[in-house]
Amino acid sequence: MNLGIDIAIPNLAEILLSAKNELVSLLKTNEPLWIEDTTDGRYVIHRDSYDRTFSNNFRRKGGISSRTIFESSKDMGYVSMNANKLITMLSDSKVRLDIFPTILTESVVVQEYAGKMISPNQLGSIQLVYEQMHLYSPLLAPRCWYYLRYCEKIDIKTWVIVEVSCDPFSSENIQLPGCGTPAWRLPSGCLINEAAPSLSKVNWLEHVQVDDLKALTPNLYRDIVLRGLSFDANRFLQTLLRSVFRLNCHIMFNKIGVTQHFGQILSMTPEARRVILDISYNMLKNFCGNLTMKNKIDLPYMYSNNIRFSIYSVNGSTSQNSRFLVNATTSMWIPLPFNEIVDFFNNANMRNQWDVLCNQQAAKQIGIITYGKSQENSISLIQPFVSLNPNLMVIQETLSDPLGAVVLYTLTDVYDLQKAIHKAIPQGSSLPLTPPCDIEVIPSGFIIYKDGSPGTKIATSKKSCTYAGMDKGSIVTAVFQVVSQTATSFETVEMSLVKTLHSVVTSTIQNIMHALNCHNQ
Structure with a gap:
């Protein structure tokens, strides 16, 4: 500055x-x-x-x-x-x-x-x-x-x-x-x-x-x-x-604890663990950065059901070489302790109840890396059932936070991941926390905050809820993002893409509330 x-x-x-x-x-x-x-x-x-x-x-x-x-x-x-x-x-x-x-x-x-x-x-x-x-x-x-x-x-x-x-x-x-x-x-x-x-x-x-x-x-x-x-x-x-x-895990990647082998899809070598850490950290940086990016255009006329839409330049500029991303965010109160909501999002067996990518078909967790003092943070590899592209994989990270947790995920291709692992240099890393990674990351996810002081009333859409005790409710912010494949400027981002994202967000939130038995909130 x-x-x-x-x-x-x-x-x-x-x-x-x-x-x-x-x-x-x-x-x-x-x-x-x-x-x-x-x-x-x-x-x-x-x-x-x-x-x-x-x-x-x-x-x-x-x-x-x-x-x-x-x-x-x-x-x-x-x-x-x-x-x-x-x-x-x-x-x-x-x-x-x-x-x-x-x-x-x-x-x-x-x-x-x-x-x-x-x-x-x-x-x-x-x-x-x-x-x-x-x-x-x-x-x-x-x-x-x-x-x-x-x-x-x-x-x-x-x-x-x-x-x-x-x-x-x-x-x-x-x-x-x-x-x-x-x-x-x-x-x-x-x-x-x-x-x-x-x-x-x-x-x-x-x-x-x-x-x-x-x-x-x-x-x-x-x-x-x-x-x-x-x-x-x-x-x-x-x-x-x-x-x-x-x-420390990135530097000492040979010592990272892996609770499940990655099977035939990926060999869990030290290079594989390091690349997955890199991708996941880039995912976190992009996720947090896109929520507050200055170079954006809000779409107030698209606000509905508390969903807010914005268009961002992926690389932070408006040049002809830029790619443009549509972001949809919404916040809601759910009358459940935050740990139950986090467990729900981390359960691969329940992913088909909310993730439209699964098309109601079962997903499978094929590997997990845990880190932290009590192993409360994790990076999972999840294989969804996508008949048109069986090589797709979800990388999902859960981060603990004194306020609750952040659960974010991105879609990648197994072959792209294998190429990145093959190019990885088998040595530790110094600052910054993560080196560059070739795989483009467009993350979506959920921020879950604990909430619920005695006698507090808050409003969610049309209904007020009263709760007591810090474990009685959670504030969930859902963030969904998609890149336009054709836009060359903010003005040329196709409204059909925005409307499709609106449909995805609306159905996903409905699915989540129904699966958590909170559909009347």
């Missing part, structure tokens, strides 16, 4: 040193600065104690109002990675997009202050960063901010990365691009301690000020968003753990 100006920040050293001290203090202190949230047992900052202990220097100009909401959380975990390597990853905005693909949609260094040294133990340059986050749903606007990032080694085995918002543009009249929910980052970040040569102890803290959040949040998502669960410390830390597990 090039703003075309040199951004000077007064009192830069004072801001960062004060923010670092506040962050370390909050991470090392519990009561009375932190109190237990009686709703779910999480710890949040006690506002009165915080205001008495720390100055108000980091708050957004203009103070707070009745529309202001503060979000605060902290968490601790152990990451299977060398501390120096982990710090390098978390300090690189491009790599952060690979680490947090289900949270971050944009992360870019606006300016580096290479000549600014505020401590002899400073690591790297001070960075002014623009970042955008999104809770994946067509109903929610992204959250974005500018902040300063600073890293320092505070003792022989401990490092701190501090991130704090500043207001460098107050005299430049610069607006945040593409941002629906401007937010303000109070001193946040992490402490990283070298617990062992390949093990890091990470303490993560998020502290955010957001205005007008209640007015900008649809009823369907208020329980998640207004309780501060969207982007809390636990979600960042668990996503970091998942990405590092995946990276």
